[in-house]
Amino acid sequence: xxxxxxxxxxxxxxxxxxxxxxxxxxxxxxxxxxxxxxxxxxxxxxxxxxxxxxxxxxxxxxxxxxxxxxxxxxxxxxxxxxxxxxxxxxxxxxxxxxxxxxxxxxxxxxxxxxxxxxxxxxxxxxxxxx
Amino acid sequence: xxxxxxxxxxxxxxxxxxxxxxxxxxxxxxxxxxxxxxxxxxxxxxxxxxxxxxxxxxxxxxxxxxxxxxxxxxxxxxxxxxxxxxxxxxxxxxxxxxxxxxxxxxxxxxxxxxxxxxxxxxxxxxxxxxxxxxxxxxxxxxxxxxxxxxxxxxxxxxxxxxxxxxxxxxxxxxxxxxxxxxxxxxxxxxxxxxxxxxxxxxxxxxxxxxxxxxxxxxxxxxxxxxxxxxxxxxxxxxxxxxxxxxxxxxxxxxxxxxxxxxxxxxxxxxxxxxxxxxxxxxxxxxxxxxxxxxxxxxxxxxxxxxxxxxxxxxxxxxxxxxxxxxxxxxxxxxxxxxxxxxxxxxxxxx
Numbered sequence: 224x225x226x227x228x229x230x231x232x233x234x235x236x237x238x239x240x241x242x243x244x245x246x247x248x249x250x251x252x253x254x255x256x257x258x259x260x261x262x263x264x265x266x267x268x269x270x271x272x273x274x275x276x277x278x279x280x281x282x283x284x285x286x287x288x289x290x291x292x293x294x295x296x297x298x299x300x301x302x303x304x305x306x307x308x309x310x311x312x313x314x315x316x317x318x319x320x321x322x323x324x325x326x327x328x329x330x331x332x333x334x335x336x337x338x339x340x341x342x343x344x345x346x347x348x349x350x351x352x353x
Numbered sequence: 354x355x356x357x358x359x360x361x362x363x364x365x366x367x368x369x370x371x372x373x374x375x376x377x378x379x380x381x382x383x384x385x386x387x388x389x390x391x392x393x394x395x396x397x398x399x400x401x402x403x404x405x406x407x408x409x410x411x412x413x414x415x416x417x418x419x420x421x422x423x424x425x426x427x428x429x430x431x432x433x434x435x436x437x438x439x440x441x442x443x444x445x446x447x448x449x450x451x452x453x454x455x456x457x458x459x460x461x462x463x464x465x466x467x468x469x470x471x472x473x474x475x476x477x478x479x480x481x482x483x484x485x486x487x488x489x490x491x492x493x494x495x496x497x498x499x500x501x502x503x504x505x506x507x508x509x510x511x512x513x514x515x516x517x518x519x520x521x522x523x524x525x526x527x528x529x530x531x532x533x534x535x536x537x538x539x540x541x542x543x544x545x546x547x548x549x550x551x552x553x554x555x556x557x558x559x560x561x562x563x564x565x566x567x568x569x570x571x572x573x574x575x576x577x578x579x580x581x582x583x584x585x586x587x588x589x590x591x592x593x594x595x596x597x598x599x600x601x602x603x604x605x606x607x608x609x610x611x612x613x614x615x616x617x618x619x620x621x622x623x624x625x626x627x628x629x630x631x632x633x634x635x636x637x638x639x640x641x642x643x644x645x646x647x648x649x650x651x652x653x654x655x656x657x658x659x660x661x662x663x664x665x666x667x668x669x670x671x672x673x674x675x676x677x678x679x680x681x682x683x684x685x686x687x688x689x690x691x692x693x694x695x696x697x698x699x700x701x702x703x
Binding site: 240243247249333 | 400404405407408409410436437438439440441442443444445446
């Protein structure tokens with residue numbers, strides 16, 4: 224499978240942890256993605272509604288709307304096929320099962336490898352475009 | 354002194370105590386926030402470098418800049434790196450640890466494990482753990498005996514992150530240490546972080562004199578699929594004097610048992626056994642997933658304990674078509690109806 228060219232591809236990143244938010248934004252920006260980073264679930268949903276991205280990276284435990292809540296809303300929206308990667312410290316099998324059951328395309332557990340995250344984002348976008 | 358002044362004095366004292374507590378809480382919160390802001394201000398000029406190293410996008414200069422930090426900035430960067438090490442793994446984490454090492458923070462942490470302050474000892478254990486320092490294992494094992502509970506917990510957490518199976522036996526022993534134990538969940542998580550090399554230690558711990566140690570060992574055997582412990586789990590289920598240990602062994606057999614274990618678990622659902630154990634064994638039979646359990650579970654559907662009957666019904670649902678046939682034959686029983694309703698709501702049945 225050919226890996227897509229990220230230039231200009233919009234990625235929404237939502238995480239209430241400033242460290243994670245900044246480093247994911249930095250990693251994806253360095254790879255050429257146009258990243259919009261927000262600190263909570265409500266801001267994530269508002270950003271999604273205002274300008275749907277090509278992919279979303281969502282934390283699960285966020286103030287206001289959780290990442291799972293945002294994922295549900297995305298799947299019920301006018302853009303239900305946007306790939307969503309959950310990035311969470313919730314590592315129990317039941318948490319991962321819930322994420323996929325709601326419609327996540329991938330689930331990465333913290334602590335995570337930023338390099339691996341980038342590969343997963345690239346692959347998800349390639350599949351979405353195929 | 355008459356009743357009214359005494360009441361007034363008591364109310365005044367309670368009010369004063371509440372006020373003092375509120376002041377302490379506010380001061381603590383303000384102090385913490387002030388320290389957080391001060392640290393953020395000290396780290397701010399170095400933050401782009403910190404993020405670059407954490408993201409694995411460092412070509413060298415960023416790490417060198419972090420290593421060159423001096424004085425209060427160095428201490429602030431050390432704290433920020435300790436936070437980040439709980440969030441990233443792989444090469445970026447190794448680079449962050451390298452910065453800590455060059456700062457002398459890991460050497461200080463080793464020394465701080467013997468500091469007079471339990472807060473400093475606990476922080477040192479945490480830092481050595483998130484930095485995955487293999488040379489710290491022996492010192493952390495000693496810290497499992499610390500008189501402060503938070504230090505013992507931090508040492509166990511750190512040993513789980515480092516993952517050296519040599520620490521399994523002392524960690525299991527620390528669970529049941531008289532007056533200085535470890536939380537069972539924390540110990541189990543740490544043990545699971547040590548991989549398959551702890552099999553021997555788990556087997557030995559199943560015969561430990563302390564029931565808390567035996568319980569944790571049995572739980573980890575089940576969760577971590579340590580099948581070499583199966584003979585010992587069967588023996589403990591049958592003979593252990595502690596009911597919690599027996600229940601945990603039954604749960605473990607439900608997770609990792611063989612077809613032969615249907616008979617073992619079925620024996621412990623008999624009316625002569627303690628009711629809590631019968632319930633756990635009925636659930637474990639469902640988890641085991643063997644059709645041979647149907648007759649035992651079906652017999653429990655009409656028993657006097659409705660909860661046991663409901664668990665048996667749920668286990669029959671889990672067994673698939675054979676179990677469903679047994680449920681159909683007892684569909685007039687209320688526990689069966691409850692179990693079927695719950696299964697439908699959970700999407701197990703359609």
